[in-house]
Amino acid sequence: MDLKGFDRPGSPTPGEGDTRSVKVMIAGGFGTGKTTMVRSVSDIKPLTTEETLTQASADVDHLIGVADKTQTTVSLDFGKISLNDTLMLYLFGTPGQERFWFLWNGLFKGALGAVVLVDTRRLASSFRAIEEMERQKVPFVIALNVFPDSRDYPVEEIRDALDIPPHTPVVTFDARDRTASRDVLVTLIRHLKDRSSAALEPR
Amino acid sequence: MSAPRRPTDPSGLERYYVLTGGRSGPGGSASTLDVATLVVSRAAPLPGMQHEHEEILRRCREPLSVAELGAHLHLPFNILAVLLSDLLQAGRVEARDPIPAHDAGRGPDLALLEEVLSGLERL
Secondary structure, X not given: OOOOOOOOOOOOOOOXXXXXXXXXXXXXXXXXXXXXXXXXXXXXXXXXXXXXXXXXXXXXXXXXXXXXXXOEEEEEEEEXXXXXXXXXXXXXXXXXXXXXXXXXXXXXXXXXXXXXXXXHHHHHHXXXXXXXXXXXXXXXXXXXXXXXXXXXXXXXXXXXXXXXXXXXXXEXXXXXXXXXXXXXXXXXXXXXXXXXXXXXXXX | OOOOOOOOOOOOHHHHHHHHOOOOOOOHHHXXXXXXXEXXXXXXXXXXXXXXXXXXXXXXXXXXXXXXXXXXHOOXXXXXXXXXXXXXXXXXXXXXXXXOOOOOOOOOOHHHHHHHHXXXXXX
């Protein structure tokens, strides 16, 4: 029987102090399946955390047409995967309204990378997310979420249309499927490994 | 489970003002908190402690992310960050930021990526 910590009831059991976290962002336009993907791979029931835009935002409120409200709340859906006993992967779906991204303290800072979801029926809805990843220098992969009535576009055609550089992986998947969603994350991590290996090579 | 009730003032502002003593953002070490920062209790709740502080200490006996805490306590990120900064300053919790793929000045961490990969492949 382990009585360690008996005199400090609030202290964690040994080992828990070593738990670490990594984070991956799930980005993409409104309705591209971000929350669906988070839901399908998460170990926990996806949760929502909120950020409140308060009085300092009076000017912004006018811009976004909610001047009658004293505050605006934006939500971030997230999930968690236990990778092993001491390593947690957190997946954060970015808020649908990209104009709120600036609110998040280090939303992309500290992320390993991002998956940008694209609905091939509405390519333009993900332009902003792709631009944002490039601007913030977040490494990403493109995942084409296949909807039942999606036409079967060749991946290369989509890559051209979205102006995706050749070294950035573009894959198709079904966000509702756990294994398929997991495989997209595997593609992202492999891509990050390739980038790291390339960076380590002597020039 | 006794999750805190939704505030009765429609905006929630009154409640937040009371919870934070009118502070709008955290100071010191809490200003770098990330949604994926893990919080771990380092001390037991004290009698007479503010309810939310007590609740944070209780829930973080096992490491919990700031995002999960916010979801469980129904508190927006910036309000929670103020409460966490109190506990951090008093040394009652420890906060550990998520590991980025590479820190400025340090090389990319292949071992970490390998660990993430094998975790995902086991799913």
